[in-house]
Amino acid sequence: MNAQKKYGMSIDVDRCTGCGSCMVACAVENNIPPAHAGANDRNGLTWIRVYKVDNGEDYPGKRSAFIPVLCQQCGEHTPCASVCPQQAVDVDPRTGIVGQMPERCLGCRYCMAACPYHARYFNWWDPRWPAGMEKTLNPDVAPRMRGVVEKCNFCHGRWHAAKQKAAAAGKSEIEPGDYVPACVEACPTGAIRFGDLNDPSNDLRHPDSFRLLKKLGTDPKIYYRSKRDWVRNVAQASRPVSSQKEASHG
Amino acid sequence: MTTTRRDIFKFAGGSALGALLTPAPWRLITDTALWSENWPGIPRPARGEIRAKFTHCSLCPAGCAVRARCVGEQPVSLAGVRGGLCPFGVTGHQLPYHPARLRQGPVSEAMAAVADAIAKCGPGERVAVLDLRPGRTASWTARRAMAVLKNGWYIAPVQSPVAVDLTKARTVLSLSAPLLERWGTPANVFAVRDGFRLIQADPVESRTAALADLWLPIRPGSEEALALGLAGQLTSAETAAMTGLSEHQIESVGQTIGFGRLSLVIDRAMSPAVVALNVKLGGWGRTIVPRAEAPVPPEWKKAAPVTDLATVPDRSIRVLLIDESAPGEYLPWDAIEKKLAAGNPLVVVFAWSANGYGRYAKYVLPTPVYPEATDDIPPAIDSPAPCFRIAAPLLAAPAGVVTPSEFIASLAGLPPADALRERARAIHQGGRGTLVTYADAKSVPVKEVKPDDFWKALNAGGCWVGQALPPANFRAPVGQALPPANPSQGLVVLATPPAPSPASPLFTKLYQESDLLLAPNCIALHPQDAARCGVSAGNRATLETPNGKWSVRILTDSSVRPGVVLAARPEMASASGKVVRV
Numbered sequence: 022m023n024a025q026k027k028y029g030m031s032i033d034v035d036r037c038t039g040c041g042s043c044m045v046a047c048a049v050e051n052n053i054p055p056a057h058a059g060a061n062d063r064n065g066l067t068w069i070r071v072y073k074v075d076n077g078e079d080y081p082g083k084r085s086a087f088i089p090v091l092c093q094q095c096g097e098h099t100p101c102a103s104v105c106p107q108q109a110v111d112v113d114p115r116t117g118i119v120g121q122m123p124e125r126c127l128g129c130r131y132c133m134a135a136c137p138y139h140a141r142y143f144n145w146w147d148p149r150w151p152a153g154m155e156k157t158l159n160p161d162v163a164p165r166m167r168g169v170v171e172k173c174n175f176c177h178g179r180w181h182a183a184k185q186k187a188a189a190a191g192k193s194e195i196e197p198g199d200y201v202p203a204c205v206e207a208c209p210t211g212a213i214r215f216g217d218l219n220d221p222s223n224d225l226r227h228p229d230s231f232r233l234l235k236k237l238g239t240d241p242k243i244y245y246r247s248k249r250d251w252v253r254n255v256a257q258a259s260r261p262v263s264s265q266k267e268a269s270h271g
Numbered sequence: 272m273t274t275t276r277r278d279i280f281k282f283a284g285g286s287a288l289g290a291l292l293t294p295a296p297w298r299l300i301t302d303t304a305l306w307s308e309n310w311p312g313i314p315r316p317a318r319g320e321i322r323a324k325f326t327h328c329s330l331c332p333a334g335c336a337v338r339a340r341c342v343g344e345q346p347v348s349l350a351g352v353r354g355g356l357c358p359f360g361v362t363g364h365q366l367p368y369h370p371a372r373l374r375q376g377p378v379s380e381a382m383a384a385v386a387d388a389i390a391k392c393g394p395g396e397r398v399a400v401l402d403l404r405p406g407r408t409a410s411w412t413a414r415r416a417m418a419v420l421k422n423g424w425y426i427a428p429v430q431s432p433v434a435v436d437l438t439k440a441r442t443v444l445s446l447s448a449p450l451l452e453r454w455g456t457p458a459n460v461f462a463v464r465d466g467f468r469l470i471q472a473d474p475v476e477s478r479t480a481a482l483a484d485l486w487l488p489i490r491p492g493s494e495e496a497l498a499l500g501l502a503g504q505l506t507s508a509e510t511a512a513m514t515g516l517s518e519h520q521i522e523s524v525g526q527t528i529g530f531g532r533l534s535l536v537i538d539r540a541m542s543p544a545v546v547a548l549n550v551k552l553g554g555w556g557r558t559i560v561p562r563a564e565a566p567v568p569p570e571w572k573k574a575a576p577v578t579d580l581a582t583v584p585d586r587s588i589r590v591l592l593i594d595e596s597a598p599g600e601y602l603p604w605d606a607i608e609k610k611l612a613a614g615n616p617l618v619v620v621f622a623w624s625a626n627g628y629g630r631y632a633k634y635v636l637p638t639p640v641y642p643e644a645t646d647d648i649p650p651a652i653d654s655p656a657p658c659f660r661i662a663a664p665l666l667a668a669p670a671g672v673v674t675p676s677e678f679i680a681s682l683a684g685l686p687p688a689d690a691l692r693e694r695a696r697a698i699h700q701g702g703r704g705t706l707v708t709y710a711d712a713k714s715v716p717v718k719e720v721k722p723d724d725f726w727k728a729l730n731a732g733g734c735w736v737g738q739a740l741p742p743a744n745f746r747a748p749v750g751q752a753l754p755p756a757n758p759s760q761g762l763v764v765l766a767t768p769p770a771p772s773p774a775s776p777l778f779t780k781l782y783q784e785s786d787l788l789l790a791p792n793c794i795a796l797h798p799q800d801a802a803r804c805g806v807s808a809g810n811r812a813t814l815e816t817p818n819g820k821w822s823v824r825i826l827t828d829s830s831v832r833p834g835v836v837l838a839a840r841p842e843m844a845s846a847s848g849k850v851v852r853v
């Protein structure tokens with residue numbers, strides 16, 4: 022019997038430069054198409070999205086930070102799973118990963134309304150790539166159709182590949198280094214780390230870390246770190262606010 | 272027993288009711304998307320054998336080692352070998368399919384036109400190659416070709432004579448250098464980031480400033496004044512007046528980076544004033560060292576010298592060949608144009624898209640793009656040791672593209688020899704340094720490797736690393752400080768750190784579906800400045816500078832210094848600009 026895993030992440034906000042590598046690596050890995058001409062920050066597909074937040078002051082007192090926000094893989098009362106009428110969302114007891122099955126999704130978007138982290142995205146358009154670029158699609162992940170909801174699943178295709186590799190080697194457990202989500206692999210600063218939260222040898226759940234909207238009691242598996250108090254306060258707001266977009270949309 | 276029509280109806284009705292008690296119809300309803308998810312409009316990923324290939328990214332001077340995951344021969348994802356990759360590197364394998372990619376061009380027509388123009392060059396008129404990324408083997412080929420032509424010139428952006436060693440630094444003072452963004456090699460910088468205190472002097476709260484231990488918001492264009500002030504060539508009061516910092520701040524920084532404290536001062540290009548300051552701080556041979564280059568064959572030493580564009584006489588270039596195939600430093604077109612001969616100069620640009628200098632050229636010739644191009648990447652500015660690494664192609668280049676160095680070599684009648692292999696042979700004959708191979712994570716002394724194996728390893732993503740030059744053999748460079756720039760009138764337009772352009776279409780995730788990056792058609796300015804210019808967030812406006820006019824969309828951001836406009840395109844940068852609402 023395999024030991025149950027509880028995969029989670031640690032994101033060091035004080036190391037994130039907001040370069041966007043995680044966002045594009047996620048899109049490459051999960052066959053997420055480039056933005057449709059009509060897409061914007063409210064209807065786009067970004068399974069992981071880096072928000073620029075600030076301390077609310079004016080230049081030169083203004084200080085900014087970048088907070089990558091992805092599906093928080095809620096462990097308790099998973100809001101999206103509890104509202105889905107199609108059973109298209111489930112929590113894998115072997116890994117703790119909240120999975121999304123686009124084949125079952127009806128496109129009602131109840132899950133999007135229920136998600137307190139705004140980490141679910143609706144596929145408003147058919148997936149389209151510039152001519153020839155479809156050759157670069159990842160064979161381990163099927164492109165999704167228009168009309169379904171998508172979200173981060175910790176690169177489930179990589180988990181399956183790691184399982185197959187372990188099985189081929191006659192092992193029942195996957196090696197930790199064999200399963201690393203694309204955003205973790207791409208991060209040039211090492212700000213994002215990934216592992217089994219049940220494994221006491223890693224310090225993903227550092228005592229100084231915090232979680233987004235912890236007060237909701239959803240037991241997210243994404244732990245953030247920052248030495249800056251104002252960053253920790255912003256993380257408890259209902260949605261990270263970007264100064265530019267806030268201004269753009271009035 | 273006879274079957275009546277009534278029995279058939281009863282059976283059909285009973286079957287329908289019974290089926291409702293089975294899972295089948297409910298499953299079919301639940302998995303509704305099964306009916307439509309594989310329609311012809313949805314692309315299907317290719318299947319095939321999965322394999323890993325290694326190469327180096329040539330999209331910027333960092334030259335990160337890359338592991339490519341390929342389906343058959345097609346790369347489907349790229350990852351860093353020694354850490355992560357920047358977003359440009361992660362999406363590099365998509366560039367060959369970029370909608371702006373050039374695939375065909377008038378190669379033979381351009382060749383004839385160039386040969387004709389060279390033959391008709393008047394006295395004092397020149398044929399020049401402008402290489403935006405010097406130091407490559409292709410650059411050496413261009414230099415050799417220009418040496419053969421009697422009126423040939425090889426022009427390139429000025430390269431700093433020094434490299435920095437971040438591993439030795441305990442304090443780094445960055446004068447607007449994007450140290451944590453696109454300056455140096457990300458793997459090197461972040462491997463030692465916890466080992467030094469970072470002070471960022473920057474007019475805007477850049478990404479590096481946001482993560483620095485201390486941010487000094489200086490006036491735009493006053494970086495050199497701060498360097499001179501810290502070097503003691505300006506008084507604290509003068510420096511404070513020019514930079515906008517307080518005298519106390521300047522003196523405090525001066526004490527922090529004092530002599531012999533293993534401090535390193537950097538700016539974007541390691542300008543002479545900054546080099547002089549480092550020498551004065553005792554950094555020569557420690558935090559800054561002579562910049563080393565991989566050996567070249569002895570016969571290449573007769574190549575044309577590197578000429579700075581600023582020293583070229585105005586109106587002297589009849590034929591200009593611009594090699595834009597490898598992204599490099601941006602030089603304003605105005606500065607180039609005034610060097611062209613009056614009356615019908617011939618400008619040929621080698622590029623994989625027409626978005627750059629191709630707008631001004633008579634001929635734009637398509638080139639291979641990373642990861643199709645075979646090129647080498649010179650040592651980055653944070654590489655104290657010489658190295659030789661090849662961006663081995665992961666894909667075959669399409670028919671119709673031309674390699675700039677081959678085109679230029681043919682003009683001069685140089686044999687179409689494999690220059691990269693010649694250089695690898697010279698390095699191997701030197702017998703020094705080690706060969707690092709990523710596939711097996713081994714490091715072997717070069718003298719233990721056979722020449723053919725050495726060449727094969729380099730083409731399989733290996734890297735030759737030499738030994739750093741002993742600084743004792745070199746005289747420390749003497750900085751010739753320029754007078755600080757005058758305070759600007761109007762709005763100063765600053766560009767974000769230069770980046771390969773155009774980037775993958777997936778970058779729309781970063782500036783269209785989120786606001787992480789500034790879009791190429793957007794500018795950001797402080798809300799006060801926006802109000803003063805009569806514009807507000809979301810408005811269309813025209814940005815007017817001495818370099819030109821651009822239609823832009825306005826973003827307001829209170830982290831931008833008042834009086835400064837932040838733009839994504841380097842050609843927009845200017846000491847004075849104006850924003851006019853459309």
